Amino acid sequence: MSGNLIYLDNAATSFPKPREVLKKMLKTYVRSGVSPGRGSYDLADEAAELVYQTRRKLTRFFSASDPERVIFTANATDALNIALQGLLRPGDHVVSTRLEHNSVLRPLYHLEKQGMIEYDLVCFDDSGYICPQQIMKAVKHNTKLVVVSHASNVLGTVQPAKEIARLCSEHGIPLLLDAAQSAGHIPIDMHSWGIGALAFTGHKALLGPTGIGGLILSPGLDIRTTRFGGTGIESRSLIHTQSFPHRLEAGTLNLAGILGLSASLDYLEQKNYEHLWQREMALTQRLYDGLRSISKVVFLSPPPTKQSVPVLTCAMKDMDSGDVGDILDGDYGIAVRIGLHCAPLVHVDLGTDASGAIRFSPGPFNTDKDIDFAVAAMAEIAAHS
Ligand SMILES: Cc1ncc(COP(=O)(O)O)c(C=O)c1O
Structure with missing residues (x-):
């Protein structure tokens, strides 16, 4: 302390x-802290490889399917904003819960005020848990997304994400899981649970630095670009690169944060x-x-x-x-x-x-x-x- x-x-x-995490992060950043994937020199390729390795580690950690669909973001809030704004279209309905953090409540409210979507929030029970059937009762003909906070940051309760994801899959509705409080505590199996999209932050139980998080998408999920800019490839075109992960990543990545997260994932595995x-x-x-x-x-x-x-x-x-x-x-x-x-x-x-x-x-x-x-x-x- x-x-x-x-x-x-x-x-x-x-x-x-953990000191081991900070030491490893610093050591790698000192050695390879250049703009990943943007240069024609070996060090830029090495930095890009370190970024890709971290995507792979995250794919394994969350049992996701494809490292290309691991999107680096600033934190969970950023990931949730990218997901909500990129997945929803005018006229869509969303089901979420009254346990949510403002990082879900505010983007939903904003989209509703813009006249784009409508949403309903399901209540939690006396012990702080969400009943999966209650979520399904709130589903309407135009429900296009369910958003649930995996672990409540107030009550500490972990929601039955696997069961919620299963029911969502039965209805053909993707589940966006806010894993800000659960990632690094509770094992999450994106693939076998059938989670559509997972938002996480690196600086809580994942024990990484602040300023790094991610959005992981399941293979079939279609999502629009909501931020545009440089990706280091297809530079002649004014259209933002549509291949993943570039579709949702604009600008130079937070390499220091990614290296820190990579080191913290090693630490979590080792411990x-x-x-x-x-x-x-x-x-x-x-x-x-x-x-x-x-x-x-x-x-x-x-x-x-x-x-x-x-x-x-x-x-x-x-x-x-x-x-x-x-x-x-x-x-x-x-x-x-x-x-x-x-x-x-x-x-x-x-x-x-x-x-x-x-x-x-x-x-x-x-x-x-x-x-x-x-x-x-x-x-x-x-x-x-
Ligand atoms: C449940 C939940 N969701 C999202 C967030 C947002 O995380 P961040 O501030 O890292 O974006 C938090 C942060 O406390 C949280 O507890």
Whole structure:
């Protein structure tokens, strides 16, 4: 940890990054940090090969079908925007959920306000899960896309993506899965689950740097270009290159970010990321057990289960979450995320939209001691409120 800070905000971004990842990223960037695929010299080819290797690693990691359909983006928000704007056409209907992050809610709202689409949002149940059948009930004759957040960044609940994808496939509707909170925690099998498109971000549980993410598309999915520019090929034409991945990538790629992501994928493989998840879930359970003994703590998250990511959100009775966050930071050196977590509808439905809530999200470098200290801090805050 940095200084005495106890960092429990890994759902915002994982911190610190593994040293091995940063070292490897720097070493490769120092050696090959030129514009990938744009030059006639060997080093440009080498950089392009490193980019391609990362596409291949991502294809394996998410059991996707084709490295050419791995599109590098700035983050999950960018990937979701590219997908929503490129897949939807005037008159289309979309089914999504009230668990979504603003990175889905805002693009959908924007497209609706432009008069282009309409959408319906399915409610989550008392435990924070989406029932796949409810999604299907919301499907209409013109539904062209289902968008679901795989893991809720407020509740930590992991949605039954495989079952949702199966039902979507039966109806011939692609599922766009927002894996911002699940990628790196929960294994995702794009091909066998039948996921149409997957949006991920590199800087959370994938343990890479900020500024890199991706959109992975299933083989048959047609998508329009919404950003235009240089691709390093077919430069004479004013029409943006239509072959993948260039169709959706315009401009020089974030090579440093891609190399960082490549190194973090190696790290996750070497450490076995499911073991990391198990460890982080044990910390989340310890936190839950500790906070449960404080009568003023009210949980928004259900108890951690095998269908959860290491995210635990609660409120303190009669206190604003911002005040709790300030005390945790100022008096105890504990970093958490307070407020609405960019997922306002979850808070509306749980009645915490006025006061917000406090989100704890342990990461791979937290210890039992960090958790016990956080529980003790919350107990003192409760006692003095
Ligand atoms: C569920 C979910 N979707 C999307 C995002 C957006 O990720 P990014 O900020 O990396 O684009 C987040 C970020 O917190 C998230 O939690």
